[in-house]
Amino acid sequence: MNYQILLLQLLPEAVLVFTALVLLGVSVGVESKRSRPVTPRLTIGIATAGIVLAFVALLREPAQAGSGTPLVAMDLLARVGKGLALALGLLAVWLPPARGESRNVGEFHALMLFALAGLLLAAGTNHLLFLFVSLELASLSLYLLVGFPRTAKAAEASMKYFLFGAVSAAFMWFGLSLLYGFSQSAMLPVIGAKLGADPGSLLAMAGLLMFLAGIGFKLAAAPFHYWAPDVYQGGPATSVALVSAASKLVGIVVLVRVLSLGFQAAAGSADWGNMTAGWSLWLAVLAAVSMIFGNLLALAQTSMRRLLAYSAVANTGYLLTAVVANGSKSSGAALFHVVVYGLATLGALAVTAAVERERGDDRITSFAGLIHRSPFQAVCLLVFLASLAGIPPLAGFFGKFAIFSSVLAESTREGNPGLVWLVGLGAVLSAASLYYYLTVIKQAFVFQSGQSDSGRLPASHALCIGVAALALVLLGLCPTMISASIARAVGSLMP
Template identity: 65%
Template sequence: MQLLPEAVLVLTALVLLGAAVAVETQSGKPISKHAAIVIAACGVVLAGLALCYVPVDVDSGKSLIVIDPLAHIFKAVVLGLGLLAVLLPPARGEIPQPGEFYALMLFALTGLLLTTGTNHLLFLFVALELASLSLYLLVGFSRTARAAEASLKYFLFGGVSAAFLLFGLSFLYGFAHSATLAGVADALGAGPPSALAVTGLVMVVVGLGFKLAAAPFHYWAPDVYQGAPATSAALVVAASKVVGMVVLVRFLMLGFHAVSAAGSAAWGGMVAGWSPWLAVLAAVSMVLGNVLALAQTSVRRLLAYSAVANTGYLLVAMSANGASAAGAALFYVIVYGLATLGALAVTAAVERDRGNDSPVAFAGLIHRSPWQAVALLVFLTSLAGIPPLAGFVGKFVLFSAAMAESTKGGTPGLTWLVALAAIMSAISLYYYLSVLKQAFVRDTPDGGNTAAAGPTLSPAHFLAVALPAMALVVLGLFPALLLDPIASALVASLGLR
């Protein structure tokens, strides 16, 4: 029962492959894109239904697969984000074999689902690699030079990161003599961390840093965001990032929660541990991401650098080493995923309509397609942290929690980092606004200021834009809908206060 959703996904993938073969042998043409999308989407929805029947339990420490409340929530989230990615159709002729492509999507989702639900080091690695391998292929699927470059970069960086992760995991096993995170925590609790443990930890953080596109491990991100088919990119930016965050939370909050390992990143009160490490990564990511985003002329690359910056905000919360901060980070990563995915969906539509994804291509979008422009407004302002959207609430609680968790005796420790984050977040509005300026203020250069000139979207694409936008508004107005479950899940799953 525990693996029911994954099983549904794999079965659907097989059905899809079979159908693709059948259609191709019968008609000589590959299966139609739309049919593949419908089958894959049905599979994801079914997996979601199946998830309802999965029994939720806390980690007993015995099994590889854990369906604790945290895993349960995030499986649902990953399935939701995966569904949105599936619904975002590739451009005409971009994907030569839709059957295989969507089957790979489902395999990647399976891997991501598995990754969310384990506290076991080895199983974690295996599940992560299942997802990663599928993603490498998906990124390069369209066989253009750009996609090939993106895929190669993603593969190389991903491979290196996997190696780091694996090294790290093995060191940890060597230190704790246990392959579970609980075992690592026990070993750390027994005494000061040994060099072995520290090396392992550093390597794990580097490995996950690649996955999360934290600077300076972010070099793959711009190319993947720009070169990959929108569909695959959507999966990478949203679902994969959320899962990376869940893994990071499990590692840090369960395995390395002990103060001796965490240290402190407080200004003037720096204590060695992973906390200052993350703080530095966070600061570098925020500064680099935001500054480089200012200079981009491609909206997809801009979103990539914004992803780097947003990873920085997430790491700010993590470096505070507290349950509420971790909860806030998990909330924020979901919100971030929704917003970026939606922005990517709109960008894809504009790109197909105007031929490129420079901000100028967005000029006059409000005239050509008002609701797309409004959706874009929702996504980008949510990313910039403007109320009443979820991105604002996310950032606010993120910063508050980071500050509150790092407060000792009435003196906040992480003020410097949070202040940096707040200022960087303010700067980010500039580049988001430069896109919105084109969409809302400027007119279409060739005078096509009519609704008829606008891009028409398939129903699936429409859903891929509308659903995240609605979700962002609802979560912005009622953040407790998601924040509270995450907080209680963290308590129940990881035993945090």
């Protein structure tokens, strides 16, 4: 094995890990020398530099395919997925820890970089075992990040996240072993070929089912979503931002890659009146349940973070809908939407964190009068929530529309009703979702608040909010900025 090529292939991840080590070193050094903890400003700066460097590394020409290790896929999907994950990760890093959470901030950001490195690795591999290990690297970091503040709530959230995550890992692991038993290989193309020869294999189907259940946990698809509300509420906003944005993005990349490369033969069908067993049907059920649960439960929330958690569940439903259609356009739409969704949720979390700084809690009523306290935050919040609700000209509208129209285009042919049932459900529930977003907007814009005493937000915090909002507007006006490369990336995998 040519380690030089391997290094080149994994340069972005290597940069991230190296930066994380630098961060650890710096924080230890500063603490011992000046006997006071390192400032978030410094660590955010270093982490930013690391991520930017990783991005630059990613932009380099890829080493020729096949010359490195087969573990690392250097296809376009991997590169685009990694780039987008880095961008979302960068925004999450910019979200500074809350006042009580700023101890050991160097370790905190180092952990974020580790998690990001894990996610990047997961996005770029065709090897199931390597995939599993990468995901666990990311997950372990995320467990720690969620439980980082020494508060009971964070500890509980971390514990829940860890328990559910461990169970999901066990499922996934079991599923992988079944698949390995079926095909004697962990390489996706090999599994795909085997499955093509023996499409009805019970062993492979059972393995796939287990694997999907595991991914379902990671993506917070109902009914595997129970960790999400507690994690969203208990964890630090920064960690939650990473969980909700970058991690979900990579989850979708992995799902698309695994299903399209390895399991085309086991797709089955979720078409109306023509349902046959296979991952399409299973995911369709997951999607429907997620959309229904997520949207309905979100209606009842009084906490902004829990609301965002249920909205995450609902959005997983839309994303899975796109995956179910099993076409390149719909998969591209899913990737586009997950980016847009990630930006919006990340932004909304950032505004929530800002409100928490001032009001001390994340109840929706705490948003009252935000437009008077901080017009900037309020307008950006409007952008985030409107994008989540799918209102043009914001990117969320385009994302949802792209999902629904491409799913219909790919599933309905020659008068076959296809996935109209799922799309119809999604469209109606997505419309209903405006209700709960509006309750927040109403607080922020319509109601008055008592005092208006807001300390200035840290620059990076404001930057995080502003960049996310700007990105949503720009992507709404000109979605081709990323949709073109996403389409090419997905097209490289599925014709």
